[in-house]
Amino acid sequence: MLKSDIVIKQITAQETIPVRHPELRKGRPIEECIFDGDNLFTTFHLGLFLNNHLIGVATFLENNNPLFRADQLQLRGMAVLTKYQGKKLGDLLLKKAEELAIAKNKSIIWCNARLIAVNFYKRAGYQTIGNSFEIKEVGTHFVMFKEIK
Template sequence: MLWGYVDKSMAQRTFSEIEHGSVAYEQSLALRDEVLRKPLGLHFSDEELEVERGLYHLACQEERQVLGCLVLVPHEDGTIRMRQVAVAAHVQRQGIGRALTELAERLARERGFSAVTLNARDTAVGFYEKLGYQRVGEPFVMVSIQHWFMEKEL
């Protein structure tokens, strides 16, 4: 575990930063593919995966199995973009997404970022608004789904 914590309210679930190329990373990749990509007929390209080497990867694990994950992309303007947030279907609505988002915000603050930005699917906007994110601009279509650009100052 590079950085993270154990959430006592979630049994033995550990929330942490994981290393690119680790077993946990490979599990998070499979989860993101299953939850976010396959339903849209998309698959990761070798180029997309190579870019991920320089990004931050966070995961929720229970008994060494990844249940949820997200990726953070640092930007030179002092912001960090959250993307590829995925939680396994059988544990959705149990607070994993919220806890991962809060961990991402804590990591961003500690590493000197001023804001977190993201592109939220229309169905996830309410989730992010409850966590203090605000919509910016108008909705747009990305990978055939309506999204909103959202941000939260840290």
């Protein structure tokens, strides 16, 4: 895979569904792939394209978590198609998001991280805060955050 084959750009909420569905809501109704705030003008969605095929997505919402005082973005719906996982593509999406977040004067990105993804976020410089909690049908999560400036 060449770096020049990869493009990361903003996409619509609708475009994220073919990646969200198999990776985040497998076997569940498609409506469960639509998140509150997906279509707000303050929300943005990133798509990672490999040779013009969308294989990775991430969504950023202006949701304020009371744990943080700074201007913040919530990361949701982070996913890379199974076949392409473990190739640092998720990491590229996070890096691009940080650039955009800094340009929007945000200083924290936070997320509700699934237990299986905690190490992925840790390697990207995120840390957990507080105790784990359960999200129905999805499993155990931790709040994780990264200060980006």
